[in-house]
Amino acid sequence: MKKWLTLIPLLGISLLSCEKLLPPTPADNEVLDGPMDGLSPTQLQIFLEGDEAFAEIFSPQTGLGPIFVATSCAGCHVGDGKGHPFTTLTRFGNYTNGQFDHLLHLGGGQLQNRAIPGYTAETLPPEATGISRFTPPAVTGLGLLAAVPDETLLALADPDDVNEDGISGRVNYVHPPSFFIPSVWHHSDAQGRYIGRFGKKAAAVDLLHQTVNAYKQDMGITSDFDLQDPINYAVTSHPTDPVADPELPAATVQSVVFYLRTLKAPAPRDQHDPEVVQGRQLFMDIQCGKCHIPTMKTGISDIEALSEIEFHPYTDLLLHDMGAALDDGYTEGSAGSAEWRTPPLWGLGLSANAQGGSIFLLHDGRARSIEEAVLLHGGEAEKSRNAFQQLSVQERNAIIQFLESL
Amino acid sequence: MKPISILLFWTILIQYLGAQTPDSLGANKDAVYQRPFIFEGQKGNLTAAVGGYLEANTNYFSTDGVSEGFSMEMRRFNIFLYSTLKERIKFIAELEFEHGTEEIALETAMLDFELAPALAFRAGIVLVPLGYFNQNHDSPKWEFIDRPLVSTTLIPATYSDVGFGLHGTIPLNSLSFTYETYLLNGLQDGILANTSNRTFLPAGKNEERFGEDNNGSPSLAARIAMKKRGLGEVGFSCFGGYYNTFKKDGLRVDEKRKVFVFAFDYNFSFGKAKMLGEAALVKTEVPSAIGQAFGQTQWGIHADVIYPIWSGGLFGWENVKLNAAFRFEAIDYNVGIFDETGGNIGDHLLAIVPGFSLRFSPNTLLKVNYRYRWDTDLLGNPAVKTAGFQFGMASYF
Numbered sequence: 001m002k003k004w005l006t007l008i009p010l011l012g013i014s015l016l017s018c019e020k021l022l023p024p025t026p027a028d029n030e031v032l033d034g035p036m037d038g039l040s041p042t043q044l045q046i047f048l049e050g051d052e053a054f055a056e057i058f059s060p061q062t063g064l065g066p067i068f069v070a071t072s073c074a075g076c077h078v079g080d081g082k083g084h085p086f087t088t089l090t091r092f093g094n095y096t097n098g099q100f101d102h103l104l105h106l107g108g109g110q111l112q113n114r115a116i117p118g119y120t121a122e123t124l125p126p127e128a129t130g131i132s133r134f135t136p137p138a139v140t141g142l143g144l145l146a147a148v149p150d151e152t153l154l155a156l157a158d159p160d161d162v163n164e165d166g167i168s169g170r171v172n173y174v175h176p177p178s179f180f181i182p183s184v185w186h187h188s189d190a191q192g193r194y195i196g197r198f199g200k201k202a203a204a205v206d207l208l209h210q211t212v213n214a215y216k217q218d219m220g221i222t223s224d225f226d227l228q229d230p231i232n233y234a235v236t237s238h239p240t241d242p243v244a245d246p247e248l249p250a251a252t253v254q255s256v257v258f259y260l261r262t263l264k265a266p267a268p269r270d271q272h273d274p275e276v277v278q279g280r281q282l283f284m285d286i287q288c289g290k291c292h293i294p295t296m297k298t299g300i301s302d303i304e305a306l307s308e309i310e311f312h313p314y315t316d317l318l319l320h321d322m323g324a325a326l327d328d329g330y331t332e333g334s335a336g337s338a339e340w341r342t343p344p345l346w347g348l349g350l351s352a353n354a355q356g357g358s359i360f361l362l363h364d365g366r367a368r369s370i371e372e373a374v375l376l377h378g379g380e381a382e383k384s385r386n387a388f389q390q391l392s393v394q395e396r397n398a399i400i401q402f403l404e405s406l
Numbered sequence: 407m408k409p410i411s412i413l414l415f416w417t418i419l420i421q422y423l424g425a426q427t428p429d430s431l432g433a434n435k436d437a438v439y440q441r442p443f444i445f446e447g448q449k450g451n452l453t454a455a456v457g458g459y460l461e462a463n464t465n466y467f468s469t470d471g472v473s474e475g476f477s478m479e480m481r482r483f484n485i486f487l488y489s490t491l492k493e494r495i496k497f498i499a500e501l502e503f504e505h506g507t508e509e510i511a512l513e514t515a516m517l518d519f520e521l522a523p524a525l526a527f528r529a530g531i532v533l534v535p536l537g538y539f540n541q542n543h544d545s546p547k548w549e550f551i552d553r554p555l556v557s558t559t560l561i562p563a564t565y566s567d568v569g570f571g572l573h574g575t576i577p578l579n580s581l582s583f584t585y586e587t588y589l590l591n592g593l594q595d596g597i598l599a600n601t602s603n604r605t606f607l608p609a610g611k612n613e614e615r616f617g618e619d620n621n622g623s624p625s626l627a628a629r630i631a632m633k634k635r636g637l638g639e640v641g642f643s644c645f646g647g648y649y650n651t652f653k654k655d656g657l658r659v660d661e662k663r664k665v666f667v668f669a670f671d672y673n674f675s676f677g678k679a680k681m682l683g684e685a686a687l688v689k690t691e692v693p694s695a696i697g698q699a700f701g702q703t704q705w706g707i708h709a710d711v712i713y714p715i716w717s718g719g720l721f722g723w724e725n726v727k728l729n730a731a732f733r734f735e736a737i738d739y740n741v742g743i744f745d746e747t748g749g750n751i752g753d754h755l756l757a758i759v760p761g762f763s764l765r766f767s768p769n770t771l772l773k774v775n776y777r778y779r780w781d782t783d784l785l786g787n788p789a790v791k792t793a794g795f796q797f798g799m800a801s802y803f
Contacts, residue, residue, distance in 0.1 A: 021776060023791035025471025060599045071603045071699070075784075084785045085746035086698065114697040117598050117650060118660040121695035356749060356785035 029267035032140045032347055032354070033080040036264040038305035043262065050259025053252050058219055063247030065220040066119040066240070067112035067232050073214065073256070076136040080263055081347065081354025083136025085365050089218065091330055092128035100331050103127055107233050109332070110217045120235045130329030130337060134200050135365035138347050138354070142198070143261030145313060145344070146207050147298035147306045149185035150195050156293065156316045167290050167380045169318035171195045172202040172341070174333035177209055179225045185299055196333055197317045200363045202341040203332035207257045215248060224250035261303065265311055266347030270405045279402025282395055286387035291316055291342045291380075314345035314406065323378020326362070338379060349404035370400050442491055454489040461545035463773070463798025470791055480506055481798075482545065484513070494520035502564075512616075513566050524574040528588070531616060532569045535586040535629035536645050537561045537684040538671035545800035549712050549731035549763040551775045552796070555755070556706030556737055560686045561669060562608035567591055568616050569627070585630045591615040592625030592647040597665060597690060598700055603784070604739050604753055605690045605700045607665070610649055620651045621662075629669075638674030649690075663691040683709035698751060699784055701740030708735045712763075723766050733759040740784065752786035755779060770801035 028034070035047045055074040058064035069089055070076050076087040090111040093102045102109035106125040115121040124131065153171050161168045173193035176182075180194065186205075188194050196202040204210035208225070215221040220229050222245040229241055270276050283289055292314040301307040319339040327338035340363055348370070351359045359368065367373035377385040388396065446453045461481045467473065487499045500514040516530030533541045539557035543564055557563045571588030593610030600609035614620065625647025633639040646666040652658060671684035688704040712731045720726040740753040761775035775796045780789035 021778075021795075022468040022473070022793050023470050023778075057601045057603045059601045062601065070697075075603060075699075078783065078785060078787060084744075086744050086785065088746065115693075115695040117595065117663075117693055117696060119695070353788055354785075356747075356752070356787055358749075 029269045030350070031079065032138060032263075032266055032350055034264050036143070036262055036305050039262055039303075043258075043303070043305075046255055046258045047262050049252075050255040050257070053256045054259055058221060060116040060242060063221050063241060063243040065112075065114075065116040065229070067115045067122055067230050068220040069110075069112055069114060069218045071219065073219075076218065077139045078354040080140050081138045082351050082360070083354070084356050085133075085135065085360055087136055088365060089134045089136075090124070090131065091134065091332075092124055092131045093330055094127050094129045095329065095337075100130070100337075105233060107231065110230075112217070112220065112230050112232065115232070116241065119241075120232055122232050122234065125234075130331070132200075132328035132330035133364040135360050135363065137200070137343060138266070138351075139260055140263050140347055141265030141311065141313060141344070142207060142263065143303070143306050144265055144296070144298055144309060144311045145197065145315070145317065146261060147301045147309075148197075148296050148317065149299040150187040151185065152296065153195060153197070153317055154187065157318055165287070165290065166383050167287070167320065169291065169316055169320055169380075170334075170339070172319050172333040172335045172339075174203050174205060176205045177212065177225070179212070180205055180209060193334070197341070199332070200340055200343075201332040201335045202317065202319055203335070207260050208253070211253055211256050211260065215253065221248055222246045223248040223253050225253060261306065265313070266350065266406065268312075268346070268406050269349065270401075273401070273405065275398045275401045276405045278395075279398035279400070279405075282391065282399050283402055286391070287384040288388075288399075289314075290384070291318070291320055292345050293342075312346060315342045318342060320381065321379040322381060325376060325378050328364075345403060346406050348406050370403050371396065374399075443489060446491065453491050454487065456485065456487055457803065458483070458485040459544050459546050459800060459802045460484075461551075461798065461800035463551045463796050465794065465796055467777075467792055467794030473794075484544075494526075496520075513564055522574070524576050526573050527571075528573055528586075529570045530568070531566050532571070532588055532590075534565045534567055534569070534588070534590060534627045534645060536565065536627055536643050536667055537563075537669035537686060538641060538673060538682065539563050539684060540565055544802070546769055546771060546802045548800075549729055549771070549773060550710070550733055550759055550761060551773050551798040552759070552777065554684070554708035554710075554733070555735050555757065556684060556686050556708050559606070559608060559739075560688050560704055560706045560737065561667060561684075562593070562611055565611060567625075580635045582633045582635075583630065584633065585628070587626070587628035589624045590627055590645075590647070591619040593649045593665060594620045595650050597649050598692065598696060603699050605688070605692060605702070605704060606739075607667070607688065610665070621648050621653055623648045623662075625649075636675070638672065640673075641669075641671045643669045643671070661693065663693070665690045678714050680712040681710065682712075683707065698742065698744060699740070699753075701742060701751070701753065703741040704737070704739050705741065706735070706737035708733060720764075720766075727765040729763045729765065731759075731761045731763060733757075733761075735759070750786060751784065752782045753784045755781045756789075771799070773798045773800070 035044060055072060057072040064071055070087050076083045091109050093100055093108050106127060107122045112122050157169045157171055159168050159170045173189050174196040176194045186194055194205045196205050198204035198210045212223060212225040215223055216226050222229055224246045227245045293316045294312050294314055295310055296313055298306055298309045319335050319341055321338045322340050329337050331337045361367035361373040362376060367376055374388050443453045460483050464478050466476045483503045485501045489497045496518040498514060502511045502513050512531060514531055514533055516528055516532050518526055518528050520526040535541060537557060539554055540561055540563040567590040569588035569590040573586040576583045593607060594612040596609035596612055597605060597607055600606050627645040629641050629643035631639050631641035648662050649665045650660055650663045652660045652662045666689040667686055669684055669686045673682040685707040690702055692700045692702050710733045712729050714727050715730050716728040717725060735757040738754040740751045742751045744751055757779040759775050759777045763771050763773045765771040778793040780791055782789045
C-alpha cells in the first residue's frame with residue numbers, strides 16, 4: 001500500500017518547523033563577540049581575518065612555545081570575555097633597593113608555566129618576591145578605549161589629589177616598544193615614556209604592543225615585531241623551537257589588532273528595570289563612578305565607526321592605589337605595586353558565560369562574586385567601599401543588579 | 407603519501423589494461439606483463455575484481471543562530487581491489503578519495519594467507535581492529551550521514567597502519583569466536599602536538615607511519631569477538647604502545663609515553679530492531695608541563711537503533727525498505743579537575759541524530775538526518791549548540 005504517502009505531509013511539517021529545530025540566535029546583548037556597527041565590507045573582511053587569527057590554536061609545528069601559557073588568544077579570552085584561573089598569567093620580579101627588577105635573566109617578568117613535549121616549563125625562581133596573577137580580561141570595546149586621547153586621561157588624573165576626595169588616579173608612563181608609532185595625540189614625558197592604558201597595570205601603550213607581547217609571552221609565537229621566542233633560562237639560553245622565526249607575519253598581527261579595535265562594545269541589558277535605575281544612582285552617589293567613570297568620548301579616528309563616539313565603559317583608564325590587600329609586591333612601568341588600572345565594568349554581567357559558569361573578579365580572580373570584589377576595594381577606594389557596606393541589603397543588591405546589567 | 411597512492415593506482419590500472427594486450431613471453435622489456443594475474447586472465451580465470459562505494463550529501467547547519475548556509479559535500483569515493491590467486495591467499499586494497507581529490511589515502515592494502523580457518527596470517531596496510539566502526543566504515547552500511555564521533559575522534563577511524571599479525575575464527579555450536587592481533591607502527595606525536603588544544607588521537611595518524619615507526623617500538627592491537635548466529639556480536643578490543651619520538655639518531659630526547667585505547671562494541675538484532683554501538687576509553691601519558699588542556703583520560707560512546715517502518719514496492723523498485731534510525735553520542739575529551747579551582751574540566755559533547763533511511767537495495771540508500779549537538783568547552787561554559795539537516799546517498803558499486 002501507499003502508506004508511505006502519509007510521510008510526505010509529515011516531512012512537510014518537519015521542514016516547515018525547520019527554523020524551530022535550529023538553535024536560536026542569542027540576543028545581541030547576551031554575547032560579547034561580534035563586530036561593531038558601521039563597518040564597511042572591507043573592514044568586516046579584515047575583522048574576520050583577525051577573528052580567525054585570534055581563534056587560531058598553535059601547535060609545536062606552527063610555532064607554539066617552546067614555553068607558553070596557552071595555545072590561542074581565544075583560549076584565554078573565551079568568546080572575547082574574561083578568562084579562568086586555568087589560563088591565568090603569573091608575573092614576577094623582585095624589589096631591590098627600591099628598584100623593581102623583572103628578573104629577565106631568570107625568565108621574568110612572565111612565567112611560562114607550560115612547555116611543548118620534550119621541553120621544560122618554567123617554575124618560579126626563589127629570587128621572585130613580588131608575584132602577581134592576572135586573570136584574562138574581556139577584550140570587547142577596546143577600540144573605543146584605544147581611541148580616547150591622552151589629554152582625556154591627563155585631565156581625569158589627579159595624582160596629588162588636589163580636589164581632596166581621597167581619589168588620586170595616575171597615568172602609567174612606560175617605555176614603548178621600538179615598533180610603537182605615536183599618533184598626534186599621544187603624550188610623552190621628559191624621559192620619552194608614553195602613557196600606558198592596556199593591561200591590569202596599564203603597561204601596554206596600545207593594542208599592537210599588547211598583541212605582540214601576548215603572542216610572544218603567552219604563546220611563544222614570534223612575529224615580524226619580535227623575533228625571539230621566550231627562553232627558559234633555567235635550562236638553556238637558546239630560545240629555539242622547531243619553527244623558523246618569525247612564526248607570524250606582521251599582517252596577521254595587524255589583522256588581530258584591527259579585530260580588537262572593531263569588536264563591539266558590550267551592550268547592556270534591563271536598563272529600565274527600576275532596581276537597575278536605583279543601582280546606577282547609588283553607584284554614582286557612593287563615588288564608585290569617580291574611578292569607574294560611566295562615559296568617555298573618543299577623538300578623531302582613522303576608523304569612522306570609532307571617531308568621536310560617546311561610550312560607557314565604567315573606567316578612567318588610570319591607576320589607583322587599591323590598598324595593602326591588593327598589593328602583590330609586583331609592578332610594571334611607573335605603577336606602584338598596590339596600583340591597578342580601573343577595569344572597565346561593561347560586560348561584567350556576562351562574565352560567568354566565559355569563566356566556566358561562575359565568576360572570578362579582580363586582577364587575580366580572587367573575588368568570587370561582585371559583592372566580594374567591592375568589599376576587597378581598599379586604598380583610594382576605601383571611602384567608597386565603606387559607603388557600600390553601610391547601604392541596606394536592598395540597596396547593595398540594586399548596585400549588583402545594575403552591575404550585572406552592564 | 408598522495409603521490410605514492412596515485413602512482414600505485416595507475417600502476418595497477420596500467421597493468422590491468424595491459425592484461426588485454428597480446429602475450430609476449432620472455433623478453434625482459436615485457437616483464438611488466440609477466441605477472442600471474444595476467445596469465446590467469448588470459449586463461450580465462452579472472453582473479454581480480456574491482457568495487458567501491460560513493461557517498462555524497464547536503465548540509466545545512468546552524469551554530470547558535472549563525473549558519474554558513476546550504477552546501478553540498480562529496481564525502482568519499484572509494485575503490486576496492488580484490489584478488490585471489492589461490493583459494494587461501496586473498497588480497498584487498500582500498501583507495502579513498504575524500505572531498506574530490508582533497509585527501510587521497512591508501513586505506514587498506516593487505517594480504518591474507520590462511521593456514522587454517524583458525525589461523526591466518528595478515529600483512530600490509532591493515533584496518534586496525536579497534537571497535538566496530540573502524541573496520542566497518544563503508545557508508546552504505548550506515549543509516550547516518552556523519553560517522554560516530556567516538557569512532558572518529560577517540561578511536562581515530564579510519565585508522566589503518568602497517569601491520570603484521572594473525573586472525574582466525576573458532577566455531578563452537580551456534581557461537582563463533584574470532585580474534586585478530588597485529589603489531590603496528592602505531593600513532594605518533596600528533597596526539598599532543600596538534601591544533602585541537604586537546605589530546606587528540608586522530609592527529610597522531612602521521613602519514614610517515616606507513617614507512618617507518620617514529621620511535622622504533624611497535625604498538626599492538628587486538629580484538630576478540632563472540633558472535634551468535636541470528637543474534638549478533640560483541641567485541642572487545644585494545645590498542646597500545648609508545649607514541650612519542652623519544653629517540654632521535656640513537657639519542658634519548660624525551661621520556662617514553664604510552665597511549666592505550668580500550669573499546670567495546672556490539673551489534674544485535676532484536677526482532678525487527680537493530681542495535682549497534684561502541685564505547686571507547688583512551689588513556690594517554692601526558693607530560694604535566696603541557697598543561698591540563700591535554701587530558702589523560704577520555705571516553706565516548708555511540709548507540710544506534712534502527713527500526714524498519716515500511717517495506718514494499720516503490721517507483722518500480724521491489725522490496726524497498728524505510729527505516730527509522732536514532733543515534734545518541736557522548737564524549738568527554740578530558741576527564742579531570744582543574745588544579746587551579748578544583749572544578750570539573752569541560753571539553754565534552756553530546757549529540758542526538760534522528761533520521762530516516764530509504765534502502766532501495768541492501769547496497770544503495772538515501773538518508774535524511776537531523777542532528778543536534780551540544781559542545782562544552784574546556785572551561786565548562788554554556789554549551790555551543792549546533793543543529794542542522796542533512797540529506798545524503800550512499801551506494802556500493
